[in-house]
Amino acid sequence: MAHARLVVLISGSGSNLQAIIDACAAGNIPAEVCAVISNKADAYGLERARNSGIRAEVLDHKAFASRDEYDVALGELIDSFSPDCVVLAGFMRILTPSLVQKFKGKMLNIHPSLLPKYQGLNTHQRALDANDKVHGVSVHFVTEELDGGPVIVQAQVPIENGDTAQTLAQKVHAQEHIIYPLVVKWFSEQRLTMEDNYAVLDNNTLPSQGADLNAYLDS
Secondary structure: OOOEEEEEEEOOOOHHHHHHHHHHHOOOOOEEEEEEEEOOOOOHHHHHHHHOOOEEEEOOHHHOOOHHHHHHHHHHHHHOOOOOEEEEOOOOOOOOHHHHHHOOOOEEEEEOOOOOOOOOOOHHHHHHHOOOOEEEEEEEEOOOOOOOOOEEEEEEEEOOOOOOHHHHHHHHHHHHHHHHHHHHHHHHOOOEEEEOOEEEEOOEEOOOOOEOHHHHOOO
């Protein structure tokens, strides 16, 4: 099977990007990261890309008059690398419907909550404020609804006495670096698709909370 071509979009440090780069390099994912694109020139993830010999591109949203104009240019830049999968890894932009449609079924995102809880920002503090006992992270297909596409897999972390937004973020990050490479692996192996707004893995339509992570950690 030919290696899948990945384009990763980032805005910050790129720790999930690094986890995916490492998994590809180790042969755990049959894919290659062809390019990393950031809307911020100072994003450390661009250094991670360069250090791994991956094309690092900056497309500054401030250079465009509107969100629509930016997303047209972004779509063209992504397309120039002929990706099989577009991976959003801390890309802090709300995408226009036209861009989402362009890559429908091949764009993934990771969100630090157990969706559909806490779409949007400040998820760790919101979980604490709600006195939740469990928090976590979701990987999902991107649709036009913000953080609303079908969930592929979730990982849970316990909320313990004394946890802060910062300590929760650290727990969640550790799980992110496990489940995001796993989902990219499934997609690259052509085991994962989006059909009729459902995630389908190994020909099974996944429930609303995604696949049972424990059943797949060794797969």
